[in-house]
Amino acid sequence: MNESHDPHLECWVRSAHNASTDFPIQNLPFGIFRRAESDDEPRVGVAIGDQILDVTTWLSEGLFDGAAAEAAARCALPTLNALMALGNEAISALRRGIVAILSTDGIGYENFKRLGDACLTPVSGAQLFAPVKVGDYTDFYASVYHATNVGSMFRPDNPLLPNYKFVPIGYHGRASSIVASGTEIIRPRGQTKVPTSEIPTFGPSRMLDYESELGFFVGRGNTLGAPIPIQRAAEHIFGFCLVNDWSARDIQAWEYQPLGPFLAKSFATSTSPWVVTAEAIEPFRAPAFARDAGDPAPLDYLSAPDDQKNGGIQLFLEVWMQSAIMRDQKVPAVRLSRTNFGSMYWTPAQMLAHHASNGCNLRPGDLLGSGTVSGKDKTERGCLLELTWRGAEPVTLPTGEQRRFLEDGDEVIMRGYCERDGFARIGFGDCRGIVSPAAG
């Protein structure tokens, strides 16, 4: 076990010991911030309790050395990409340096008393940015429950296609429209066709949906033409974030044949502000999906004993919603679903190895999404399409409002955390977005 996983590790930032915090000293996720209303350049910060540690300040005070200092030197930039490119050993060294600063018997507290706000910024006084400049965004479809549910709506005769249990199905998404948590989501316009008409019409989507996903970022990349064997996939995964892959179901249904979803998804994708490192996730590793007896074994290039044993993650994702009326009436957000990443048929390592198996080059900061994380039960469905069964079974909010799909003013809040006996709970922070009316 890595020192950073020790649940008894103590920290002089008191809020890091709150039972409800996503950011104990065992987490230390990376993000991009600046002090609100300052002229600071956005730069790398690390969440600790309700504070953000400014890596660059601690570096200039001489509190990092060796590999940690080298990594910290990449924290003056407005994205995590250069840090990610160093590879996970460098990240581990930087994390050790940060633990040394923040732990109760560490070297940091005396410096904090001297430096104050210059080295630690309250989250409440900070502006957070999209953490990564994403070169390419790829979205998978790894929940067999999601694939079966959606398939049965779009293709009742043929819900789960014959390739599903062999191929980690994925497609290229749109990188330009990846936005930071909190960015407003403008309802897209597009072509839709109702079954009773021969002719489509163009207008605001009436079936706007969220999709709750786990994202993972590429750290060290590979050269074009050089696949990444599954045994080495973990070396290329920097860390994880929450992803809301907003989807216009009516546009999707009309456009997606034969080349897949396009404008139904490309108007916006939100990510959480914090990227939780692969190292922080380690204590929550779990066996890969338990395939049914009749399921095929993964082909060799997708199969490694370690990945079968530890490639899954004990991780929970929740979706919460607050309508405009709820906000006005100060009715707190309500939870719509809670799912476990254990329901994913493919592991992150399998998705990454598959992606590079044809020689495709993955670059530092490329984002791979898991696809909607849905489980077996109705309470575990990670999008409204499934939760309301394409609108047939609306959700009732505490105000009595009903939802088949998202209305203008609805805020969707995604949360995620890893939890296991004997370890400190770690989380991702919220991934939020409010739907605003279609433009024009």
Added chain:
Amino acid sequence: MNESHDPHLECWVRSAHNASTDFPIQNLPFGIFRRAESDDEPRVGVAIGDQILDVTTWLSEGLFDGAAAEAAARCALPTLNALMALGNEAISALRRGIVAILSTDGIGYENFKRLGDACLTPVSGAQLFAPVKVGDYTDFYASVYHATNVGSMFRPDNPLLPNYKFVPIGYHGRASSIVASGTEIIRPRGQTKVPTSEIPTFGPSRMLDYESELGFFVGRGNTLGAPIPIQRAAEHIFGFCLVNDWSARDIQAWEYQPLGPFLAKSFATSTSPWVVTAEAIEPFRAPAFARDAGDPAPLDYLSAPDDQKNGGIQLFLEVWMQSAIMRDQKVPAVRLSRTNFGSMYWTPAQMLAHHASNGCNLRPGDLLGSGTVSGKDKTERGCLLELTWRGAEPVTLPTGEQRRFLEDGDEVIMRGYCERDGFARIGFGDCRGIVSPAAG
């Protein structure tokens, strides 16, 4: 008519007057080059005859002013992106400045005699690079003949889907694996399944193909959430290039349902080294596709009188091939097809307006591909899948070799040009790639 379109315009670079050149003074395409075996930083050049004009040298000699100088100042960079972002008026000013330098009665020749190689580099002594750092790559499917041919092979009962004549079908491609012309193309490995087997296998693709496409680059971008009306689409198109969207048909057939092509395409996409500006293309504008009487009219957001009248392009694309044996025996490359961009059901403006219609933000340097350009006749089929009808009708090469799909050692050479009575012919230069054996 713009001065740069005048077919009688003369140039002191003699090779620009060769009948066979792609690069008369009426063309002036932009690319990225450096002198071979030099330590120069790659920078923007303009092709003229068999020479490359180094914009930065002429700028430092004080030969550009005003808007042209401002644009020329962005030519010291290793990609065209910053130049593209200025918008097409700035590009037009820079082109006027270059015409002033290169025309026979212009200011350039005396300077050339003094500066020599510093301002003009022979193409034969230059290294060319991928001209643009592509943020997002989108591939359309705009040839109704290609869509019908491919559809009838993959879905004999349902070749052209009901959405085709309403929606400019497209999908997100992979940006990281876009490579410069001349880059070797490593045969991808992947999952394929033969119909006689229940189980797929993993190995080198046996159905490797090319796709001959026209690409176009976004110049000035749009803000997320702000669609681009079709009436303004032309302002956002910087220029055009050739695209070879290499495709592994056996991987594609097995993976593409339900989310579209993924690893079948993401191993490599080649582009021509030169980007021909929208302004140079203007004399070759042509009416949009002549729809059949029974075809639906485009929806309003895809319809503009100017685009119907001038949105097409009188442009020819050719595919040539030379096998390894042909190369050894010094047998010249043979032409496999010649197609006309007039066979495209959708215009570039319609594709771009559709892409942004949901608010998706397009950024300077984003690449949009037309999809395979195929016409009605067999000689006009822009990929081997169509040309050999999935291998049923092999092509015979001059050596007697047969091709169903590409073999290792085959070189594919794409050429494109615009030609019309009363105007100087302009071309794109070759887009080349040789297939090399699968790795490992």
